[in-house]
Amino acid sequence: MTRVVAQGTFDILHPGHVHYLQDAADMGDELHVIVARSVNVTHKEPPVVPDEQRREMVGALKPVDEAHLGHSEDIFIPIERIEPDIIALGYDQHHDDEQLEAALSARGIDCDICRASPLETEAADRVLSTGRIIDRILDERS
Ligand SMILES: Cc1cc2nc3c(=O)[nH]c(=O)nc-3n(C[C@H](O)[C@H](O)[C@H](O)COP(=O)(O)O)c2cc1C
Numbered sequence: 001m002t003r004v005v006a007q008g009t010f011d012i013l014h015p016g017h018v019h020y021l022q023d024a025a026d027m028g029d030e031l032h033v034i035v036a037r038s039v040n041v042t043h044k045e046p047p048v049v050p051d052e053q054r055r056e057m058v059g060a061l062k063p064v065d066e067a068h069l070g071h072s073e074d075i076f077i078p079i080e081r082i083e084p085d086i087i088a089l090g091y092d093q094h095h096d097d098e099q100l101e102a103a104l105s106a107r108g109i110d111c112d113i114c115r116a117s118p119l120e121t122e123a124a125d126r127v128l129s130t131g132r133i134i135d136r137i138l139d140e141r142s
């Protein structure tokens with residue numbers, strides 16, 4: 001039984017999220033997703049959709065076995081509870097793989113770190129980024 005963890009903000013869902021979660025699920029047998037708390041999303045605009053509602057929507061997706069809300073202060077607490085074999089980072093996530101590996105091993109957590117692949121499109125009618133969906137809403141509805 002290989003347990004995989006994926007994580008992210010998942011504010012307004014789109015097919016890029018589904019692709020990432022399917023990719024992560026294909027790395028093992030059981031996929032757990034940690035949904036970032038709004039207070040911890042400091043590297044970009046904070047999410048529009050509330051924490052629990054984002055968790056509920058991610059948990060309803062087919063590749064996901066369980067969705068957890070992240071911890072607000074210590075991001076390693078949910079990892080210690082879930083005990084994954086693999087952490088699947090998104091293709092564009094800002095985390096440094098080596099730093100993360102060092103922080104995990106300092107906490108006594110032994111797991112592999114893998115990168116998922118991007119879902120890209122040439123089609124103009126596909127919007128594969130929450131930020132771009134919000135930009136389009138602002139452009140077209142204001
Ligand atoms: C291994 C790991 C565990 C994480 N656990 C949490 C957590 O418990 N709580 C939280 O708010 N954020 C947690 N995060 C951080 C958020 O998921 C982070 O903000 C995320 O990388 C945002 O990515 P995005 O910009 O791709 O949505 C974790 C990140 C990693 C890599």
Ligand SMILES: Nc1ncnc2c1ncn2[C@@H]1O[C@H](COP(=O)(O)OP(=O)(O)OP(=O)(O)O)[C@@H](O)[C@H]1O
Nearest residue numbers: 008009010016020090091092118119128129130131
């Ligand atoms: N087009 C995509 N292809 C593959 N993975 C994606 C894609 N878009 C998002 N993801 C992955 O989904 C996870 C959560 O991403 P996040 O919630 O930041 O969405 P986003 O659409 O990239 O948001 P934003 O546009 O605000 O940066 C991350 O691991 C990210 O790499």
